[in-house]
Amino acid sequence: MKKVIALAVSFLPTHMRPEIRELYLSTLIANFGVAMVLLFEPIFLYTRGYSIQQIALFFIIVYVLYIVLMPIGGHVAKEFGYEHSIFISTFIFIAYYFALYNITNSPILFLVTPALYALQKAFYWPAYHADFARYANRLEDAREVGGLESMVLIVNVLAPFVAGSIVQFFGFGALFICVSIILVLSNLPLMVTRETFVPKSFPYGTAFRNLFSPERRLEFITYLGYGEELIALTIWPIFMSIVVGNFFNLGGIIAISAFITALFALYVGRRSDLRNKRLTLRVGSFIYSMTWLQRALVHSPLGVLASDTLGRLGKELISVPLVSLTYEEAQRSSIMQTVIFFEMSLSVGKLIALALVYTLAAVLAGTAAFTVFFVFAGLMALLYGARTYVS
Numbered sequence: 001m002k003k004v005i006a007l008a009v010s011f012l013p014t015h016m017r018p019e020i021r022e023l024y025l026s027t028l029i030a031n032f033g034v035a036m037v038l039l040f041e042p043i044f045l046y047t048r049g050y051s052i053q054q055i056a057l058f059f060i061i062v063y064v065l066y067i068v069l070m071p072i073g074g075h076v077a078k079e080f081g082y083e084h085s086i087f088i089s090t091f092i093f094i095a096y097y098f099a100l101y102n103i104t105n106s107p108i109l110f111l112v113t114p115a116l117y118a119l120q121k122a123f124y125w126p127a128y129h130a131d132f133a134r135y136a137n138r139l140e141d142a143r144e145v146g147g148l149e150s151m152v153l154i155v156n157v158l159a160p161f162v163a164g165s166i167v168q169f170f171g172f173g174a175l176f177i178c179v180s181i182i183l184v185l186s187n188l189p190l191m192v193t194r195e196t197f198v199p200k201s202f203p204y205g206t207a208f209r210n211l212f213s214p215e216r217r218l219e220f221i222t223y224l225g226y227g228e229e230l231i232a233l234t235i236w237p238i239f240m241s242i243v244v245g246n247f248f249n250l251g252g253i254i255a256i257s258a259f260i261t262a263l264f265a266l267y268v269g270r271r272s273d274l275r276n277k278r279l280t281l282r283v284g285s286f287i288y289s290m291t292w293l294q295r296a297l298v299h300s301p302l303g304v305l306a307s308d309t310l311g312r313l314g315k316e317l318i319s320v321p322l323v324s325l326t327y328e329e330a331q332r333s334s335i336m337q338t339v340i341f342f343e344m345s346l347s348v349g350k351l352i353a354l355a356l357v358y359t360l361a362a363v364l365a366g367t368a369a370f371t372v373f374f375v376f377a378g379l380m381a382l383l384y385g386a387r388t389y390v391s
Helices: 002-010 018-037 040-047 052-080 082-101 109-135 141-169 172-185 204-211 214-224 227-244 247-274 277-295 301-332 335-360 366-389
Strands: none
Touching: 018 082, 018 109, 018 141, 018 172, 040 052, 040 227, 052 082, 052 109, 052 204, 052 227, 052 335, 082 109, 082 172, 109 301, 109 335, 141 172, 141 247, 141 301, 204 214, 204 335, 214 335, 214 366, 227 247, 227 277, 227 301, 227 335, 227 366, 247 301, 277 301, 277 366, 301 335, 301 366, 335 366
8 A cells, every 4th residue: 555655646746845836726726717718718709600710810819919918928027026927917817708708799809808818828827937937846847747737637627517517507607707706716825925036127129039049949849839739729629519519518528538638647747757858758749749630530529538538648748848848948047038938939839820720711611621720730749849859
């Protein structure tokens, strides 16, 4: 029994700093709320009469503005503190959900809503990554990343099921209200320990000089791979809803898939700490690419379950070692410059994916369109492997 317990513990981070524990708890609470609505956002727009092309345009506005606003978010985080920036982002998120729910009431909200989403991202993601990178333990950083992803996925087992039930029986309005309350509560863990920092500025132009730096070209290409994530979060949920047809059943499918992936994330974290992160990433990029190609063959709810599970497992082989390597680089150099470069690069990748979706949605429809989108996502996933060639 002791050996079993020791083996189980070996998959978990055991030397986390208090700041990481607080970030863990805050992230778990926030992700429970976000996971309740994230996959249903594109479905919400789709059921309100927006075409795939219009949904792509919505997210194009989001990521163009996000790239523009991101250096400002980095400056706010460095000037006022990472946790203060995260705190502000939660209330912008609530405003975004309010605008999203009312988006069909006024044409101007089609511009205001993505602008709020971009602003929330600019305040949240640079601060979140910088906070994690600053306090992560170098000896077990992959387990800290994998452990958090695993816990988030376990929380997400319940979230889609709850969300599907709320939408099915009470509608999207009730869902957005529940999520807003949860987002406010997610700030409480960050208030346990007083944040200590030295206010510093973050020059706006530095972010763009780093983005186009020849020395970081391979890293830039690597993060372009995140373009596939945009298709995973917008096109794939719409495809699943069409095949499954019922929000309650769709929530159940996602819950089962998330639970299986949660266990796998712990294994990937431990493997990445004990072995070569680059090898795991190289193999993972190929496996994950293949999982995208098989999605085009899905025609039943059982197929959706199998495909979604395989896709999530493949993504863990990439995200745990890749994020861990990114945090290690941040600790060696400038934390905020590294995480801003990471977020700006992946946003460019998502814009490339969105441009393809927007263009092809005008000329393709039905199964043909979804097949092309999934194949393109598979090709983008191969770009993750470029990180293994960075010294």
